[in-house]
Amino acid sequence: MSVQQVDGWKSGKESATVGEINTNVYATQPTRFTLFMRTFLPWQLWRFFSINLKMILLIGREKHLHK
Amino acid sequence: MSRVVVLGAGIAGHTAASYLRTWLDKTHEVVVVSPQSNYNWVPSNIWLGLGLMTEEQVAFPLAPVYSKAGIRFEQARAVAIHPEGSADSAAPYVVVEKRIPGQSVERIPIPYDYLINATGPKLNFAATEGLGPGKHTVSVCTPDHATEAAKEFLALVERMKQGARCRFVVGTGHGQCTCQGAAFEYVVNLEFELRQHGVRDKAEVIFLTNEYELGDFGMDGAFIRRNGYITPTNIFTESVLAERDIWSITRAHVRKIEKGRVFYETLAGEEHELTFDMAMLLPPFAGVGLQAFDRAGEEITAKLFAPNGFMKVDADYTQKPYEQWKAADWPRTYQCPTYPNIFAAGIAFAPPHPISRPHTSPKGTPIFATAPRTGMPSATIGRVVARSIADKVTGKEGPLHAASMAELGAACVASSGSSLLKGTAASMTVFPIVPDYERYPKYGRDLKYTTGEIGLAGHWIKVILHYMFLYKARLHPGWRAIPE
Secondary structure (H helix, E strand, O other), X not given: OOEEOOOOOOOOOOOOOOOOEEOOOOOOOOOHHHHHHHOOHHHHHHXXXXXXXXXXXXXXXXXXXXX | OOEEEEEOOOHHXXXXXXXXHHHOOOOOEEEEEEOOOEEEOHHHHHHHOOOOOOHHHHEEEHHHHHHHHOOEEEEOEEEEEEOOOOOOOOOOEEEEEEXXXXXXXXXXXXXXXXXXXXXXXXXXXXXXXXXXXXXXXXXXXXXHHHHHHHHHHHHHHHHHHOOOOEEEEEEEOOOOOOOHHXXXXXXXXXXXXXXXXXXXXXXXXXXXXXXXXXXXXXXXXOEEEEOOEEEEHHHHHHHHHHHOOOEEEOOEEEEEEEOOEEEEEEOOOOEEEEEOOEEEEEOOEEOOOOEEEOOOOOEOHHHHEOOOOOEOOOOOOOOOOHHHOOHHHOXXXXXXXXXXXXXXXXXXXXXXXXXXXXOEOOOOOEOOOOOOOOHHHHHHHHHHHHHHHHHHHOOOOOOOOOOXXXXXXXXXXXXXXXXXXXXXXXXXXXXXXXXXXXXXXXXXXXXXXXXXXXXXXXXXXXXXXXXXXHHHHOOOOOXXXXXX
């Protein structure tokens, strides 16, 4: 976790007392390939099908439980 | 002939009324009481709040839809339940306040055989000084609020185009808020729109939340299987923010807001403040303040409602520590234990306890996410309650139908950029919503159905869901084929 005193640091605003702001610089970041795949149409068409199928199975599982 | 009265025309109430009208023949009456004249598909208020949609695209008038369906609609506010009737009659009734054009507010009794309380939440802006529209922050809870938020956002964008630097604070406006998912969706969409307007370099965007960790979302977080790892939603959510250079403040209870300044206490007990140009902070929820009276006119509100105003149902409300919470504590049928012809659906029922682990600051301030009840479970609960009542009305024998949040899954698609080619969304499914550590000892949930990923496909699904659910809510042909 990266914690900084940041108020007024970037915006140039009147400084105020600010506590811990996590600038998230040590968080997991996607690679360029991952970013590319997120909007790559053939892959996203497959994901569209796959996510919908997962949601339908989820609904089906609920109905099975509530019979 | 039976009369079923549904209080509220949100996702749970509208779903319940629509199914009841389908399952009961016309000798029975279905009455919907709502102070709102419109149905609002709340999840799309996120887009409305950034100027990407209009009010007409996320809401529609209820009266014509109900008139066509054969549902009686009373635009009024329910104020009291008399489950034992009055001194003159044992027939139970609700009292509603109806505004007659050109006259004062009139109080009208509406008798019922079965009652569904689906009144949703009271948006409790008053819990934090200075919070809410008309004060110092904006909200996206209603179409009106979201329209105001969009105006403020677009005005700041114009200022930034002239060279101004602005700070946006988005999140929760109190230590006991829920719906962090909506605030998260708003902040990533706001950041995307800043980029679309070419002013991202002039903005600081901060996500301020009462969650113990990012990705808690009021459901104690979740674990998802992805790319060879079982990853907590904390990592997933932090990554989404990091990638967009959105900073975050967690474990915060906002206690006061002044013009351009938010004052908050942290779980460590520290007091801080932060300046802002625009703040979209969600309020905590409470019950709408319905009262209840017995036949003699004595108030019995505490018998039907929890102290937070939500209705008590078939849950285990015994006070116990987090370690002893069980999935079985959660209600299954949503039937009122004292008056079996009353049910509560959607946000109106009182959860037995939060889902997330509770935390309190050294000053005694509770700071943690309270239990969410999103659209999918609310609609499912509405349908199940309607099924139970329809069975009772038609004389079908058998137990009530059930839909525990510890047996229900939820699909959540959080848009993170509205563009059919460049947009993305975080698509999540969890099963069950309330973790069940007896069935799934290690992670509390079934990892086969608990998933999360980001991509353009999620945005397409979000857009399709918007049109599909509005089609369903308008009760157009085939609406029943669309699942909740």
